[in-house]
Amino acid sequence: MAEKLECHGTPPLLRIDGLCAGYGDSAILHDITLQVAPGEVLGIVGASGSGKSTLLKAIMGIRETGLIRRAGTIRFDGRDLAACTAEDYRRLRGAEMGIVFQHANTSLNPTRRIRTQFSEALRAHGTFTDAEITERAAELLHRMGFTDADHILDAYPFALSGGMAQRAAIALALALRPRLLLADEPTSALDAALQRQMLQILRTLRDEDDTAMLLVTHNIGVLRHIADRAAVIKDGRIIEQGATAELLIHPQCTDTQNLLFSIPRIGDPSPSSSHTQVIPQKGTPCARPPLLRFENVSMHFDEDAARTQAIDAMTFSLYERERLGLVGASGSGKTTAAKLLTGLLTPTEGRILLAGKNVVGASGRVRKELCRRIQMVFQDAHGSFNPRRSIGAAIGETICNLCPSDTQSVDRRVAALLKEVELPASYAARYPHEISGGECQRAAIARAMAVSPDILICDEATSALDTCVQEKIITLLRRLQKEHGMSLLFISHDLPLVSSITDRILILRHGRIIEQGRTADILRAPHESDTRELLHAVL
Missing domain, CATH: 3.40.50.300 (P-loop containing nucleotide triphosphate hydrolases)
Incomplete structure (x- = not known):
């Protein structure tokens, strides 16, 4: 994707230069420099506490948690986001930049039905009839694998399983077809089959709508399947970045190597305990009663x-x-x-x-x-x-x-x-x-x-x-x-x-x-x- 930028002279949709940010006196991000082109997927991977989620909050201008930008610039489509007012950000969020949080309960209002939340999101940025809102919501929910969209639209978030709520949150983030999607562990609550389905949906979104994505994930499989480029973050610093395939095959940093080596694989042994475990065989009565x-x-x-x-x-x-x-x-x-x-x-x-x-x-x-x-x-x-x-x-x-x-x-x-x-x-x-x-x-x-x-x-x-x-x-x-x-x-x-x-x-x-x-x-x-x-x- 870096070659694509150079060959065609396409300016990046998102450009971050020397970003430093933190909470109060604590510095979290140090000299972050990244860029994402239209239609590109940049994966951000790193250990827990490395600053991945803080980076997304800085881009979206989420300051309610006390996040302070100390240095550097964030430009979206050439516009310096530091100059944005709260009203500017309100217009950008949802319509131009969408975000999917790791936990659906962060994205969804527990007191409102899913239908109401679609209605609020769409009407905040345009004039839509009830029929248009229902049609757009149903289309997205069907793409997310739901067979009964009406049931989901009439449900409250707490009535859905974690994976179902996360899919509804992803659909809501895509409702206005944003040009940039920030996704913080969007598939971590989903089983492998749904993960593949969600990745296919995101790839289609990238290919058909030229949507750019900044994808935070700890799942190397997700990174391998969708990211054009990847960046590894440690202690708030980018320690390695490049084409995904090259980075995963030939990681240069020890931390990247450790992430790859720690992936559990089917067939890895489950260490046996020193005690004798009672595991009944099918059709054979167990010698001891169950707990x-x-x-x-x-x-x-x-x-x-x-x-x-x-x-x-x-x-x-x-x-x-x-x-x-x-x-x-x-x-x-x-x-x-x-x-x-x-x-x-x-x-x-x-x-x-x-x-x-x-x-x-x-x-x-x-x-x-x-x-x-x-x-x-x-x-x-x-x-x-x-x-x-x-x-x-x-x-x-x-x-x-x-x-x-x-x-x-x-x-x-x-x-x-x-x-x-x-x-x-x-x-x-x-x-x-x-x-x-x-x-x-x-x-x-x-x-x-x-x-x-x-x-x-x-x-x-x-x-x-x-x-x-x-x-x-x-x-x-x-x-x-x-x-x-x-x-x-x-x-x-x-x-x-x-x-x-x-x-x-x-x-x-x-x-x-x-x-x-x-x-x-x-x-x-x-x-x-x-x-x-x-x-x-x-x-």
């Missing part, structure tokens, strides 16, 4: 006289010290199953047995004991913390609520937990927004481990992290599971990642388990077409 059992559990949601079946007659068991994977496409019911396990939702049918006792509808002491024995690490680590409370206060609150006998030594316990997840004790005084995604996820694991749970549920706990941090979190989870002897339910759409940590997996489709067995056996010789499609779609 947890779903028995014909169903869950449906009634919305506007329509019924959505999220879980359909699901039955499975989780044994002591077992590492079980729950895998499926976006919207297959993975997170709903986790919420049923933790008591955040009550099933419409069936039983959930913990150590042989039915915990459906538990309250009082039984409910409290359920919270102590089953803990969950969420996909959005920052969103799972109260932004007004320090990390130490959040962990301490969990201890005080569920283990009151330990309240005399809360500070010491918090420090020990942070050390166990390899964070400094000083992080107890920090707030969630003051630490990186990987650090926040470690803090979330520390909070979950504070009450020594019997079962730890990880719901897409590493999908938003770069491959190096993913590897560290997986290593941490393996060590904690082995040392504490807990059972692990690992929920993910990332099959290579699942294969690196689990002993057994369940494959979900439309709320039903369609295949289950030992991880190695399922991935080596899957019986169901859905499993084969998930494997084939791995980038």
Whole structure:
């Protein structure tokens, strides 16, 4: 793409020269120099906390977080964005520059239906009839893989799965056909099949509309499939950039090499634990009772006289010290199953047995004991913390609520937990927004481990992290599971990642388990077409 610029004399649509920016007294970006031509896709890759998201916020002029530009220029179509007023930015955002955030809950208003949000976005920049808005929204949602656009348009964001909400957010960002799309990990919440579909949509957008893109991702497969050029960022500095194929085949910097080497691959061994795990064979009765059992559990949601079946007659068991994977496409019911396990939702049918006792509808002491024995690490680590409370206060609150006998030594316990997840004790005084995604996820694991749970549920706990941090979190989870002897339910759409940590997996489709067995056996010789499609779609 660099050659294209030189040969045809095409000026860059976006040009950044010597950008320095940060929050308060903290410098985050240092001397950033980049350019993006019309129709070009520039990928930005780097470890967690390297400044990728801050770069996008600086371009879009998002100053609400306290971001300050200290030096350098950002030009869009030859215009210096430093001279833009708030009203200028309002006209640019959406119409000329679109942005997709990593987490859909950052992009979508939880109090408004998707239809209303399309209407607001389009009418802020022009005169559109209701029919035109519905037609444009439905067209985009169909391109995003939704078969029932009306259902999505009438839904609130919280009624959608993470992957469904992210696709709706991408559609919303494209509503006005912006000339530049800034995308911050736009596919991290999507399974491999949907990732491929989204990348094809973005390629079509680039080819047909000459849309330029600045794509932040930790997924090297995504980078390989769509980016013309790539830049590697570390500690707020660009350390390497060039044509994507050349950079991935012949990386010059050690940090780039480490990112490539840390990519999990199907077939990578899951280190066996020193204990004996009870993994039942099909058709063979297990010698020991399960720690947890779903028995014909169903869950449906009634919305506007329509019924959505999220879980359909699901039955499975989780044994002591077992590492079980729950895998499926976006919207297959993975997170709903986790919420049923933790008591955040009550099933419409069936039983959930913990150590042989039915915990459906538990309250009082039984409910409290359920919270102590089953803990969950969420996909959005920052969103799972109260932004007004320090990390130490959040962990301490969990201890005080569920283990009151330990309240005399809360500070010491918090420090020990942070050390166990390899964070400094000083992080107890920090707030969630003051630490990186990987650090926040470690803090979330520390909070979950504070009450020594019997079962730890990880719901897409590493999908938003770069491959190096993913590897560290997986290593941490393996060590904690082995040392504490807990059972692990690992929920993910990332099959290579699942294969690196689990002993057994369940494959979900439309709320039903369609295949289950030992991880190695399922991935080596899957019986169901859905499993084969998930494997084939791995980038």
